[in-house]
Amino acid sequence: MKKNRRIQEEKAVVEQMIRLYCRRKEGNARLCPQCEELLLYAHSRLEHCRFGADKPTCQQCPVHCYRPQMRERVRTVMRWAGPRMILYHPIAAIRHLIRELLHKFSNSSHSL
Numbered sequence: 115m116k117k118n119r120r121i122q123e124e125k126a127v128v129e130q131m132i133r134l135y136c137r138r139k140e141g142n143a144r145l146c147p148q149c150e151e152l153l154l155y156a157h158s159r160l161e162h163c164r165f166g167a168d169k170p171t172c173q174q175c176p177v178h179c180y181r182p183q184m185r186e187r188v189r190t191v192m193r194w195a196g197p198r199m200i201l202y203h204p205i206a207a208i209r210h211l212i213r214e215l216l217h218k219f220s221n222s223s224h225s226l
Contacts, residue, residue, distance in 0.1 A: 120167045121160050127210060128156045128188075130203045131195035139194050152191065155184050171210060174217045 136142045136149040145153065159179050163169050170176075172192070180188060199207035 120169055121163060123209070124160050124163075124169060125157050127199075127203075127206050128160070129153055130206060131199065132156070132191055134195045134198060134202055135191040138198070148187075149191075152184065152187050155180075156188060170217045171214045174214065 132149050132153045133145065136145050140146060140149070142149070163179070164177065165175075172188075178185060199210070
């Protein structure tokens with residue numbers, strides 16, 4: 115149950131970011147075919163994430179599970195949408211930042 119909740123949260127965040135990018139950056143009223151493809155691909159990758167409930171944020175993840183082309187596309191979306199998430203989806207953005215900080219802190223405490 116915990117794994118499913120964590121993955122569902124990640125799916126929601128990536129979808130918010132892709133929709134924000136497509137709407138605001140590309141000017142589309144609906145997801146364009148390329149963004150729809152990226153969303154479906156991201157959801158598929160999350161479904162098969164080996165970390166489950168312990169999944170780190172993408173930036174902190176030691177496993178690169180995206181094909182190189184899709185990885186570059188999602189990186190472009192995240193670079194653009196990430197800073198804007200605080201305005202459009204503040205709770206999701208704050209939750210993501212907290213996870214990022216907790217992951218960094220837990221990794222640095224292991225090396226002490």
